Amino acid sequence: MASWPIFSNSVEARYFASLVPLVNCLRLVINGFSLVTDEGLVKSVTREGNPGELLRGPLYYVLMLILCAVVFWRESPTGVISVAMMCGGDGIADIIGRSFGSQKLPYNQRKSWAGSISMFAFGFLVSIGMLQYFSALGYFQLDWIGTIQKVALISLVATVVESLPITEVIDDNISVPLVSMLTASLTFGS
Ligand SMILES: C/C(=C\COP(=O)(O)O)CCC[C@H](C)CCC[C@H](C)CCCC(C)C
Numbered sequence: 001m002a003s004w005p006i007f008s009n010s011v012e013a014r015y016f017a018s019l020v021p022l023v024n025c026l027r028l029v030i031n032g033f034s035l036v037t038d039e040g041l042v043k044s045v046t047r048e049g050n051p052g053e054l055l056r057g058p059l060y061y062v063l064m065l066i067l068c069a070v071v072f073w074r075e076s077p078t079g080v081i082s083v084a085m086m087c088g089g090d091g092i093a094d095i096i097g098r099s100f101g102s103q104k105l106p107y108n109q110r111k112s113w114a115g116s117i118s119m120f121a122f123g124f125l126v127s128i129g130m131l132q133y134f135s136a137l138g139y140f141q142l143d144w145i146g147t148i149q150k151v152a153l154i155s156l157v158a159t160v161v162e163s164l165p166i167t168e169v170i171d172d173n174i175s176v177p178l179v180s181m182l183t184a185s186l187t188f189g190s
């Protein structure tokens, strides 16, 4: 019988899994350029209801998901942590920061202590939770004392980078996962 890519041990599995963010990438591009108009997508994913917004944060988000799936898949803690920091950490920073972020950071008046502290804590917890899940499934074995220390460092580095006033230069849906990949690769060696 042909080895269907859905068998997750196959080489093709990572590419098959990447089809989901890829389809969403195409949705974002065709709606972002107004080739079609999906009002629900625009309203749910943009801030001002401008379709062009789809071509920035949301598009970078799904491109990073594809990158993590194809390059790191589930064989390395690096991809897992990078997704956790972007989806969990950066995501909660927005929510908490908007609601409770009255105390702004001294070097960036657009970001707050509440947002950054929540990014560090939630990014750390989601990363550890996902690593435990993938480890329980047998994809990799980790020394948990060392792992906790490494993930804390990765969360700190990603949180500091996210807090910097560089969003106009590089979107944090690019900077956060990339700096997480770099730090995780250096600390985990993979
Ligand atoms: C709203 C989104 C990004 C905006 O980020 P920001 O500019 O506010 O920082 C996310 C856009 C989601 C996209 C339309 C659909 C994503 C599909 C993806 C396969 C979902 C998997 C997510 C899971 C948590 C890994």
Ligand SMILES: Nc1ccn([C@@H]2O[C@H](COP(=O)(O)OP(=O)(O)O)[C@@H](O)[C@H]2O)c(=O)n1
Pocket (backbone or CB within 6 Å): 057, 090, 093, 094, 095, 096, 097, 098, 101, 110, 111, 112, 113, 114, 115, 116, 119, 162, 163, 167, 172
């Ligand atoms: N570290 C952070 C991150 C976001 N935030 C708040 O969340 C809002 C959106 O953050 P952002 O510009 O990074 O948006 P995303 O593109 O990350 O969703 C900011 O304008 C702040 O009000 C914060 O207070 N502290």
